[in-house]
Amino acid sequence: MKPLKFLKLGRKHRKILFLVVLFFFLALNVLSYFGAYALTHYSSPGRFGIGIPKSTNSKLPSDIGLEYVTQRIPINQTEWLETWFIPTQLPVSNGTVLLFPGNAGSKDKQLLAPAKEFHRLGYAAMLIDFRGLGGSSGNTTTLGVREAKDVALSLSHAQRSNFQRPFILYGVSMGSAAILKAVADEKINPDVVILELPFARLLDAVRSRLSASWIPTFPFAEMVVFWGSIQHGINGFTHNPVTYAKQVRCPALLLHGKLDKWTNLAEIDQIFQNLHGFKELSIFPNADHSLLVTVDKERWQRSVEQFLKEKK
Template sequence: MQLLKSFRLGRKSKKRFFQVVMVVFLFLNGLSYLGAYALTHFSSPGHVGLGLPRPNSSRLPSDIGLEYVTQRISINQTEWLETWFIPAQHHVSTGTVLLFPGNGGSKAKQLLAPTKVFHRLGYDTLLIDFRGVGASSGNTTTLGIREAKDVALALSYAQHSNLQRPFVLYGVSMGSAAILKAIAHEKINPDAVILELPFARLLDAVRSRLRAIRVPTFPMAEMLVFWGSIQHRFNGFTHNPVTYAKQVRCPALLLHGKLDKWTTVAEINQIFQNLNGSKELTIFPNTGHSLLVTVDKEHWQRSVDQFLKGV
């Protein structure tokens, strides 16, 4: 009798255990689904919704003394990229730099500071808002995956507009990841690339951000990448700029902050080693994941100027 009682209690305990496991599993999946949605969607000002505030800014190139032309690159009948074209000083161009922002950034928010330096160095510049940010169409980001197509489209636009070569692609963080993916998967051939603060692997980038807010990385990082992949129909587990770098054969300048808590110097060295063309690496010793031209403008300009002279 006692044995039967113990058996029934054991079955109830197991059932309760599996119920608890199922509830935790469903809770974590629901939380991850909402988290992935919030991290890859933008909400417009004045609208209540799940998502990050849409990256935008009221700043214009004219605010820093640069003349510009606003242009749209058509993707299809309902989608477009907005750009600013800023001619070189005295309209005498050494080449054209195409600039791409990082996640949560826009051409107005992140690209005016480096543009001012490229302008001083004699380059035409084309500043691009990815889909979902600034004045481009859409309200989502795919952390460099779909944005690779935007990079390829912008370069094709520059080529067909007969802008001055060489064509140099400059990206910040996610913008760098998009450039690397565009070279590897969209088969673009820029004349040179400047990659600032790229991440090596999407999964590791998610893990580092979870660690920063003291959330256990396993299994949350994997679940966030999984649900983000489902929502946007891509495989985030293979979104690895360190692998894309193997396809880069043009001159490349890699810029990184030594104190970057999102991407380690070891990961940056892996990307650098995988680049197959002529390459340079500049480490800024006293900063982290910040727009480097705003941290040490002279060091940034020297590195960029020296690199571009060899392109």
């Protein structure tokens, strides 16, 4: 009788263990699902909602002395990209720079400062809000996957509008990732790319952010990327700018902050090594994951101006 009693007790323990494991599995998926949702959705300003508050453009180019025209690039009948076009101050433009922001960024918060510097150098500038950001339609992001199509659409618009070449694509963080993906997958051919603060792999970028919040990276990072992929119909596990970089043949300038806690220098070096053709790397020793022109303006100016002269 004792062995039977022990067997029954063992089965009960196994059932409890199974229920505990099932509970934690379900809890992990629920937390990961909402974590992915919060990471890839913007909530309307002033309204309660899950996600990052959608950025708004509260400052205009005219506020810093630049003339501009607001334009909309239609995506389809219900979606659009909002842009600001700032013409050059010279009789003949040195070219046109298309500027793209990072995650949760917008034209005024991340693009006005570098646009002013490009304007000083004699370039026209087109500042673009990705879908979901600023004045553009929508309230979601795919952290550079779908945004690659926005890059391609913006370049096509600049070409159709007969803006002055060369066409230079400048991106910040997610904007850089979108540019690299557009080159690799959308087969665009810009004349120059300037990549500021890119991440190497989406999964690693999620891991670094979880780690900074003292959240175990495994298996949470994998689950967040999985549910984000399901929600948006993409494959986040293959969203790797370090791989896209292999398709870049045009001159490329890579700008990065040495203290960036999201992307380490080894990853930046991998991206740089994968770039083909003329390329330069500039590391800002006192900068983290912040808009570099606002951290070390002199170094940013020197790096960009020297690169644009040498690539000719």
